[in-house]
Amino acid sequence: MVNPQWLRSFATLAELGNFTRTAERLGLTQAAVSQHLRHLEEQLGPLLLRRPRRVELTPAGLALLDYCAEVERAGRRLQLRLGEADAEQGELSLISPGSIGLALYPLLLGLQQSNPGLRVRHRFAPDSEVLEAVLHNRYELGLVTLKPDDPRLHARHFAEEPLELVVPVRAEVTAWNDLARLGFIDHPDGQAMAGRLLSRRFPGSPGVRHLPCHGFSNQVGLLLEPVARGLGFTVLPRYARQAFGRQDAIRVLEGDPPVVDTLWLIHRAEWPLSARARRAVEHLAARLEHRSV
Template sequence: MLNPHWLRTFKTLIDIGSFTQAAEKLFMTQPGVSQHIQKLEDMCGYTLIKRQKRSFEITAQGKLVYQYALDIERNEQNLLSKLSFNEPYSGQYRIACSGAFSLLLYPHLVELQKQYPLLTPSVEVAPNHKIFESISVGNVDFGLVTQLPDPIYFDFEVIGRERLCLFVPSEGLCHNIEKLVKLGFISHPDATHYLKYFMSECGHAELSKMNTDDFPISGYINQLAQILTPVANGIGFTVLPESVRKSCLEAQNLMTWDIGKPVYETVFLVKKKDYELPVRCNTVIKLLKGLTCLRGE
């Protein structure tokens, strides 16, 4: 078995990239760090780093050992988390949600951690289908989705709703579908789902008969905070949750085109079928159920 102290020294060195700084972080001397690395290399039987005058470069074998050290650290964290299964205010909980929800929820999760420092969040941002995948394989404890889950594979409940808005430039506000087509659509990971749902639910007779392919693509971006930037600059329109507007630095150049009736998506809290959530997750879920921002208010 590889010496865990040598592995920790090696991982720290690779993470920091400096023998001097690694020694400072580990409260060791620089020769002590070098000795740990040499002993680890002797035990592995391979050179793990190529030493140069004032730097070093990790070898192919070194990369494998580094990944091994990461896996050990991750497994230890998972074990400690599982051991604290029945602890309501400690351990890591894993939640997956959309980027829009992460903007809304994360500040509240941080406040919860300030109250219970040992209760640590792991938040994965993903579209609906990826959230279902992560829940199915056990990468997250639970998620928030706006797509109705399959009851064969998931347990779920309604936890709130979010309003979808059609964002257009404030300059030369569109008043008809032809102008939307001329602007073109700013696409993003959830774009097709949002646009399709908006068109079917807004109550606008002409828009409800159209397909998402009827709008030419004016651009694509997968960074939530940047999706509205081209719209604010007169390039295209898009559909996003209303809350995303707060993340746009040029929000004053945006308007929502309120055609038909307001469109809301139901928000589902979902977990794997028959999966018993750690007690700490119930602490988080109780917080989420009390948030007005999840009720579309």
């Protein structure tokens, strides 16, 4: 790689045509400028011809001047990528659980529409996969429901998400037997979520494992379809329920005490977030804060 200081001296000399003025502009001695030129010519051959009042570039010198311009442009592009200008362009990568993902993905697409230079890459995944993907730099941002204790990860509070007991709109549920009559619509986290919520809502009950299972789906976006058709009830996070398109066919069974999960935003601790990631986080957090329940 050619020494950047030598290139700077050569490009300035080519512009000004004079060793003395080149040294003055760069804050160097004339001997230092001559030394830089000598080093370059030792590598690349004759670069300029010295005339009484100016210098004339050789073909090799003209080629090197073009290279200097390319290096300068590449440097500017690098600064744009590393600086604030990249808030409006480049890849924005996020990996998150499905429920919060249903809420965030449309917001990310809205941000991309406002900034066509952005490219959104979003994946739904459980906590374990989120942690691995962020640790191995496959995604810049991640969301998890359990705060990690790995020193390589920085974690900050992002949002709260209550668990909800969702039943068909016309279902009458006042006791545990009513849930048993409806039957449970299960999902990969269903047993754990229902166990946490139902043990508080119906203390002393036999538990979710004793309820008849009337269905299962691993697609969080489709999980409420059997509930809307009257085939059973389920327990899932609020953002998943809000994303369902047929709200008039389901009903949230309110009650105390609530069960609320904290969502943690994670990224690698060793380096700062990109400008576009910081902007996206602010955008998403503001939209979620004002999201209607």
